[in-house]
Amino acid sequence: MRKHQLTVYNRQQPIKLKAERVVFYLQGEIIEAVNRKNEEFYLFFYKNRFLTAAKTTKLRRACFIEKAFKSGIVFDGSHPIVSKLLSSNAPCHIIGFDILLKKLNSHYSPHEKSFILTFFESFISKKKLLQEMISIFYDFRRNGQLFHAYQITQIIKEFAPDHNLVKQLTNDVAYQKYAIMYEEKSEELFTKDLLYAEKLYYYEKENLHYFHNYIQLVENQSRWISAIALWIWQVSNQPTKQNYQSLIERLNEQFDDVENIYIxxxxxxxxxxxxxxxxxxxxxxxxINDMDKLFRLMKQKEFQLNDKQVQLIGDRLAKTNWEKNSSPLDMETMDALLKPISKEFPDKAEPILTNFVISLLKTKELNEVKNWLKQSQGSYDNFSIYKKVKQMVQLENELDEMQTLGELYFDLKLYDRAIECFSWEMEMKPQDPKPVQWLSKTYREMGMPEESEAYRKHSNTL
Incomplete structure (x- = not known):
């Protein structure tokens, strides 16, 4: 798949971009993209919902974006998960800071707003972002909502650990009980502070208990794109049948066959x-009848065909038009495919082998094809195509057998080679009408009536 092309709008003006990669990190998702001038843009999402986009020339060190791509679940820009994230949020408009604040105030809690603001320190001054967070902190404190206020300080602590407010609260008795709750990872926090809970789940996701709690949290919030990203990560790191089945169920709900293949x-x-x-x-x-990829899969030592698959692949191979097959034919792979088919279903294997050999003879020498058939350790000895190729190799060096060799080529519909043989025979035996008649017949089969008629008339003069 190619990297996804996308469009963002800045004051109604479209900006065409190419997605380079996407990261899923905590509650956020970020798409890194470039325009035709190779200028870098970042598209920001929160819980699979688009926030805004921004162009950058340089990222601040240890900023949220840098942390995300270092510690997050990253996919390349051609991954189908990118298109799902974009399609569920189109159209994507770039908005300024003031409008962003209004959007955050309207759609998210003060805690979520504070966390989301940490995404943007490479685009908005850190001082300005902190002012918004501190304002929220004091609003909670004035209202006597000390736990909510302390939650905000946890976000500030992560964002600006050396800030005076963080230092002041370290020894503030009013907040000590909350500090103890966070130090001890109190169970109460997993319902009272979902931002904290998700952060803990994320960094402890290798723990199966935390991972399943994380998945439950994400799916309860209808964040199916994030859930799939997590299941991909889980299967890649802990490939069990149960984990894999969970991934497959979700992929089949959201992606088509081509997308699933890529994933x-x-x-x-x-x-x-x-x-x-x-x-x-x-x-x-x-x-999807992708024989090329099927062949490559068969080369893997770990993969073994079962009887049902042998029959299935036999049916598909029988329908394959080798001339139109897009990739160069691999004799070694075909041999690996045909051996189990010839053993279990010899009636299917012979026509498959015949068609394949015919395609080979259009580009390869007789002796090379014969040697390949011979190396199959007796698997094809009783097939008529093997006997025919073996006979043709013997005839190839016998100048007085060009007529017979030409007829064998004709039977295989290898008309160009048949014409070479009949033409040679005609030169060797200029008074014999037989090679001329066969030339007429061959050109007729090739859809060349004028040439066919010319040789027919010539044969009548002999």
């Missing part, structure tokens, strides 16, 4: 020995 191929590269993913890729390749 599973990416995951498979990380866990090449995980057989269930290879089995599903096999089925998907067959369903």
């Amino acid at each position: 599973l191929e990416k995951v498979s590269k990380q866990i090449p020995k995980f057989i269930p993913i290879q089995q599903d890729l096999f089925q998907l390749y067959v369903e």
Whole structure:
């Protein structure tokens, strides 16, 4: 797949971009993209909902974006998850800071607003962002909502650990009980402070208990894109059948076959020995009739065909038009495919092999094809195509057998080679009408009536 093309609007003016990568980190998602001038843009999302976009020339050190791409779940710009994130948020408009604040005030809690503001320190002065957070802190404190106020300080502490407010509250008795709650990771926090809960779940997601709590939290908030990102991460790091089944169920709900193939191929590269993913890729390749990818899958040592797959691939191979197949044919892979088919379903294997050999003979020499067939350790000895190729190799060096060789080529519909043989025979035996008649017949089969008629008339004079 190509990297996704996307459009953002700045004051109604479209800006065409190409997605380079996307990251899922805590509650945020960021798409890194470039325009034709290779200028860098970042698109910001919170819980799968678009916030705004911004162009940058240089990121601040240790900013949220840098942390996200260092510690987050990253996919390249061609990943189908990018298109899902974009399509569910189109159109995407760049908005200024004042409008962003209004948007945050309207749609998010004060705590979420404070956290979201930390995304933008490479684009908005840190002082300005802190002023907004501190204002929220004092609003809560004036209203006697000390726990909510302390939650804000936790966000500020992460964002600006050396800020005076953080230092002042360290020894403030009024907040000591809340400090103890966070130090001890109190169970109460997992319902009272979901920002904290998700942060803990994220960094402890290798713990199965925390991971499942995290998934439950995300799916309860209808963040299915984030849930899929998490399941991809989980399967890549802990490839169990149960984890994989959970991923597949969610992929099938949201993505089509082509998108699923891309996703599973990416995951498979990380866990090449995980057989269930290879089995599903096999089925998907067959369903979309992608024989090239099917061949590449068959080269993997870990993959073994079962009887049902042998029959299925036999049916598909029988329908394959080798001349129109997009990739160069791999004799080694075809041999690996045909051996189990010839063993279980010899009636299917012979026509498949015949068609494949015919395609090979259009680009390869007879002897090379014969040697390949011979190296199959007896798998094809009883097939008529093997016997025919073997006979043709013997005839190839016999100048007085060009007529017979030409007829064998004709039977295989290799008309160009048949014409070479009949033409040679005609020169060797200028008074014999037989090679001329066969030339007429061959040109007729090739859809060349004028040439066919000319040779027919010539044969009548002999």
